[in-house]
Every structure is written in structure tokens, then in C-alpha cells.
Amino acid sequence: MPTITAFKTSPDKGAGLARDMRVRWALEETGQPYDVRLVTFEEMKQPAHLKRQPFGQIPTYEEGDVTLFESGAIVFHIAEHHPGLLPTAAAPRARAISWMFAALNTVEPPIVERDHVKHFEAGKSWQAERFALVDERIRTRLDQLAEAFGTADWLAGTFSAADILMVHAIRRLEGSGILESYPVFTDYIARAADRPAYRRAFEAQHKVFLNASSA
Amino acid sequence: MPTITAFKTSPDKGAGLARDMRVRWALEETGQPYDVRLVTFEEMKQPAHLKRQPFGQIPTYEEGDVTLFESGAIVFHIAEHHPGLLPTAAAPRARAISWMFAALNTVEPPIVERDHVKHFEAGKSWQAERFALVDERIRTRLDQLAEAFGTADWLAGTFSAADILMVHAIRRLEGSGILESYPVFTDYIARAADRPAYRRAFEAQHKVFLNASSA
Numbered sequence: 001m002p003t004i005t006a007f008k009t010s011p012d013k014g015a016g017l018a019r020d021m022r023v024r025w026a027l028e029e030t031g032q033p034y035d036v037r038l039v040t041f042e043e044m045k046q047p048a049h050l051k052r053q054p055f056g057q058i059p060t061y062e063e064g065d066v067t068l069f070e071s072g073a074i075v076f077h078i079a080e081h082h083p084g085l086l087p088t089a090a091a092p093r094a095r096a097i098s099w100m101f102a103a104l105n106t107v108e109p110p111i112v113e114r115d116h117v118k119h120f121e122a123g124k125s126w127q128a129e130r131f132a133l134v135d136e137r138i139r140t141r142l143d144q145l146a147e148a149f150g151t152a153d154w155l156a157g158t159f160s161a162a163d164i165l166m167v168h169a170i171r172r173l174e175g176s177g178i179l180e181s182y183p184v185f186t187d188y189i190a191r192a193a194d195r196p197a198y199r200r201a202f203e204a205q206h207k208v209f210l211n212a213s214s215a
Numbered sequence: 216m217p218t219i220t221a222f223k224t225s226p227d228k229g230a231g232l233a234r235d236m237r238v239r240w241a242l243e244e245t246g247q248p249y250d251v252r253l254v255t256f257e258e259m260k261q262p263a264h265l266k267r268q269p270f271g272q273i274p275t276y277e278e279g280d281v282t283l284f285e286s287g288a289i290v291f292h293i294a295e296h297h298p299g300l301l302p303t304a305a306a307p308r309a310r311a312i313s314w315m316f317a318a319l320n321t322v323e324p325p326i327v328e329r330d331h332v333k334h335f336e337a338g339k340s341w342q343a344e345r346f347a348l349v350d351e352r353i354r355t356r357l358d359q360l361a362e363a364f365g366t367a368d369w370l371a372g373t374f375s376a377a378d379i380l381m382v383h384a385i386r387r388l389e390g391s392g393i394l395e396s397y398p399v400f401t402d403y404i405a406r407a408a409d410r411p412a413y414r415r416a417f418e419a420q421h422k423v424f425l426n427a428s429s430a
Contacts, residue, residue, distance in 0.1 A: 054363035055321050055356065065306045070316035077309060091280045094292060101285035104316070106270050109324045120348065126341040133335065141270065148269035 001033050002063035004074075005052070006208060008038040014209025016202045019071040020059035022168050024204055026075045026161060028197035030082035038208060072104045072165060079161040086160055099155040099162035107145060108169040110137040114176065138178055142170075146184050153191060167192040216248050217278040219289075220267070221423060223253040229424025231417045234286040235274040237383050239419055241290045241376060243412035245297035253423060287319045287380060294376040301375055314370040314377035322360060323384040325352040329391065353393055357385075361399050368406060382407040 004027075006020035020036075027034050043049055044056045052060040053069040060067065061074040068074045076097075079085035087093045117130045124130075145166075149155070155162045167189055173179040179186060192198055219242075221235035235251075242249050258264055259271045267275040268284040275282065276289040283289045291312075294300035302308045332345045339345075360381075364370070370377045382404055388394040394401060407413055 050359075050362070055317065055359050057321070066309045067306070067313075068309045069313045070320060072320060073309075073313040073316040076312065076316075091282070094281045094283045094288075097291065098282075098284045098288040101288040101291075101319070102270065104320050105285060105287060105323075106272070108320075109327065112324065113328060124341065124344075126339065126345075129339075130341075144265075144270050147265070 001035055002027070002061055003035040003037055004062075005037050005039050005049070005058045005060045006205065007058055008040045008043075008208075009212050010205075010209055014206040016205055017168075017172055018058065018205065019168075021201060021205050022071040022164050023059045023061060023074045023078070024201035025164050025168075025198055026078040026085060028200045029159075029164070029195075030078060030084050032078070032082060036204075036208075072100065075161050075164055076100065085164070087156060087158065092156055096156035096160040096162045099160075100165050103162060103165035103169050107141050107166065108172075110134055110141060111169060111172050114138065115172070135176075135178060138173070142178070142182055142185065146182060149184055149188070153188075159195075163192060216250055217242070217276055218250040218252055219277075220252050220254050220264070220273045220275045221420065222273055223255045223258075223423075224427050225420075225424055229421040231420055232383075232387055233273065233420065234383075236416060236420050237286040237379055238274045238276060238289045238293070239416035240379050240383075240413055241293040241300060243415045244374075244379070244410075245293060245299050247293070247297060251419075251423075287315065290376050290379055291315065300379070302371060302373065307371055311371035311375040311377045314375075315380050318377060318380035318384050322356050322381065323387075325349055325356060326384060326387050329353065330387070350391075350393060353388070357393070357397055357400065361397060364399055364403070368403075374410075378407060 004020055004023050007018050010018045012018055024034075039049060039058060044053075044058065049060075050056055052062070052067055055069075057069070059071055059074060060069045061077065062068075066077075068077055075085075086096050114131070114134045117127060117134055121127045121130055154160060155166060170179060170185055171189055174189075179189075193202070219235055219238050222233050225233045227233055239249070254264060254273060259268070259273065264275075265271055267277065267282055270284075272284070274286055274289060275284045276292065277283075281292075283292055290300075301311050329346070329349045332342060332349055336342045336345055369375065370381060385394060385400055386404055389404075394404075408417070
């Protein structure tokens with residue numbers, strides 16, 4: 001059974017935004033049981049964790065002598081070893097993998113940058129102007145994504161690992177006012193959040209927060 | 216034979232920073248011949264290209280009915296189908312794939328953000344302060360990367376697709392003064408640039424610039 005790591009105290013207060021959510025969701029979609037090792041911010045900086053994750057982040061994934069880090073790599077590993085997260089035919093599989101990388105490398109970076117503006121440029125005279133610049137980058141990506149998405153339910157035709165990464169990346173925009181102007185994406189997120197595997201993953205992650213709060 | 220797309224007129228003036236370099240390099244390492252379709256910025260926004268690349272970027276990769284976009288996805292596809300770019304044993308292969316995603320998702324984003332500060336925040340009163348913030352993020356990542364790298368020649372023990380992505384991501388820092396304070400990385404880049412496959416890829420890309428300049 002694989003062991004993943006997750007925040008002992010998640011900064012998002014159990015809202016499902018920490019990146020172990022992606023891994024939990026992929027494991028639930030493929031019906032894999034898993035163990036969780038909770039780590040504090042202190043422990044994430046210690047040699048034992050840095051050996052697993054050189055950048056001191058979560059999640060990691062350990063199974064036998066295989067250790068992975070980076071949520072994208074872990075979700076891909078799960079998709080490679082268990083059916084249900086990637087099409088099997090060459091052309092749609094290649095497309096789904098392209099979308100996985102697009103979620104992480106093209107769509108997510110400006111969204112993460114927005115969090116930097118919010119948290120690390122608070123109180124700066126330029127914060128409003130920076131929000132405008134970053135929000136424009138985000139909207140350009142969402143416009144292009146919406147165009148490519150069309151009326152489909154999922155990025156690669158059927159549900160795939162690409163949807164796990166994309167839904168999770170854009171969920172970080174909830175409450176920003178940006179996502180709300182794209183019904184195509186609020187519908188997409190709702191469709192994803194309605195999947196039993198998503199719900200089990202979300203609840204398992206949320207429970208960590210509830211337990212930490214009541215401790 | 217696969218066909219890739221590349222800039223007809225690269226903004227980096229043939230310095231090897233455009234992302235088709237990653238794909239050319241992977242193809243050269245595995246000894247695959249390839250065709251190149253050069254596209255203008257105008258053409259990148261047209262439906263024919265958007266069908267291949269929903270975000271209007273380069274590179275893309277087409278072979279038979281398989282079409283990929285995102286340099287990470289393409290390099291992975293090449294590594295999956297041809298020996299030489301990924302270890303075959305499960306544990307080192309998983310490690311190499313983790314490093315591929317780390318190059319693209321953890322190391323590259325603040326480096327790309329630095330380009331935004333340089334180009335899109337030029338003339339803003341806050342530019343210097345923003346450079347300081349972003350450079351600190353970059354140095355944190357490089358410090359962690361240097362620690363993990365140790366005295367190794369390549370990220371996953373032997374040369375792999377992870378090195379293609381990591382070397383190309385950090386090369387974008389050349390001339391910033393940051394990279395130069397990490398001999399471990401200037402050595403790493405020099406080691407990579409000395410590979411015959413790198414040189415062939417670089418020269419092929421540079422030739423496009425020379426041809427465009429003399430046209």
C-alpha cells in the first residue's frame with residue numbers, strides 16, 4: 001500500500017487546495033487504498049523529508065523502493081499503473097498527457113502567482129496594479145481553455161488524470177471573482193466535485209483539518 | 216518522421232531559449248530525424264495552429280494521428296518511445312519523472328516570472344522591489360536544487376529527460392547574475408551544452424534565426 005505525505009496543518013484550512021488532494025483523488029478514482037503520513041512545516045524542512053522531497057513540499061508517494069515527488073509526477077505514476085485515468089489508444093492518450101502538462105505549466109502558474117500577489121504583496125502600493133496584470137494573464141489562459149473545451153465534459157473526451165490536475169489548479173481561483181465569470185468552468189468543477197472519488201478524497205483531507213482543529 | 220513547430224522569428228534571437236529546443240534536444244539524444252514547421256506569431260493565433268496547441272504556443276509534435284503540445288509532454292513522449300532518456304528500473308525511472316515535473320513546476324515558474332518583471336513591469340516604480348522578491352524565490356529553489364544535486368553529474372544519476380528540462384529552465388537565468396553565483400549550475404549547463412545532441416539541436420535552432428536575419 002502506498003504512503004503519501006500531507007500537511008499536518010494545512011494553510012487552506014481543509015478547503016481541498018493542498019496538493020495531496022490531487023493524489024488522494026487519483027488513488028480514489030483507481031480504487032487504491034493508501035496510508036497518509038502527516039508532516040508539520042518543521043518536519044518538511046528536515047533531512048528525512050528533504051530526501052523524499054528536495055524542495056520541502058508535500059505530497060510525496062512511497063511504495064516499496066519507489067519514491068515520487070511533485071503531484072503531477074505522482075498522479076501520472078498512478079495513471080500509468082492503474083486503469084481509468086488515461087485513454088489507452090495512442091492519440092487520445094497523448095492528448096490527455098498534453099493536457100496534464102498544460103494544467104501544470106500553462107494554466108496553473110499565473111494562478112499561483114495571484115496567491116503571491118495576495119499574500120506577499122499585501123500592503124504594497126502596487127498590489128492593485130499587480131492584481132490587474134496577473135488577472136489579465138489568467139483570463140487569457142481561461143479564454144483559450146474555454147475555447148478548446150467547447151461543450152465537452154472532460155478535457156480528453158472521457159474523464160482523465162488531466163481533469164484532476166486542471167480542476168484542482170483552477171479551483172484555487174474560487175472566490176476571486178474570475179472563475180465565476182466562466183460558467184463553463186464552474187460547471188466543470190461541479191461535475192468533478194460530484195464524482196464519488198472526489199468526494200472521498202476531499203472528505204479524507206478535510207478530516208485531517210477537523211482533527212487538528214479539535215486537538 | 217515527426218513534425219514539430221518552432222518560431223519563424225524567435226524572440227530570443229536564436230539563443231536557444233525557445234521551448235522547441237527541448238524537443239529538438241530530446242530527438243537528437245535518441246537519434247530521431249524530424250521535420251520543422253516554422254510558424255509566425257500571426258499563424259500561432261489561427262485555428263489551424265490552435266487545434267494543435269490550444270494556447271497558441273510552440274512547440275507541438277505531430278506523428279501520424281498523434282499530436283502533442285507542451286514541451287514537457289513532448290519530451291516525455293519521446294522518452295517513453297525511445298531508449299536513452301529515462302532509466303528502465305522502476306525506482307530510478309520514478310525519480311527521473313519526479314525531476315521532470317519539478318523542473319517544470321517548481322523551478323521554472325519563478326524564473327519565467329522574472330521575465331515578466333523584466334518585460335512587462337519595465338518602467339514601473341516597483342520593478343526593483345519586484346526583482347528582489349522574485350530573485351529571492353529563485354534563489355530558494357536553486358539552493359534546494361543544489362543541495363539535492365550534491366556532486367552528481369545529472370539529476371537522476373545518469374543523463375535523462377529531467378536534465379533536458381532542468382538545464383533549459385535554468386539557462387533562462389543566464390546573464391541575470393543569479394546563475395553565476397552557483398558554480399554547480401554553470402558546470403551543469405556546460406556539461407549539457409557539451410553533449411553532441413545538445414549542440415546539434417542548438418545549431419539547428421540557431422540556423423532558423425540566421426536564415427530569418429539574412430532573408
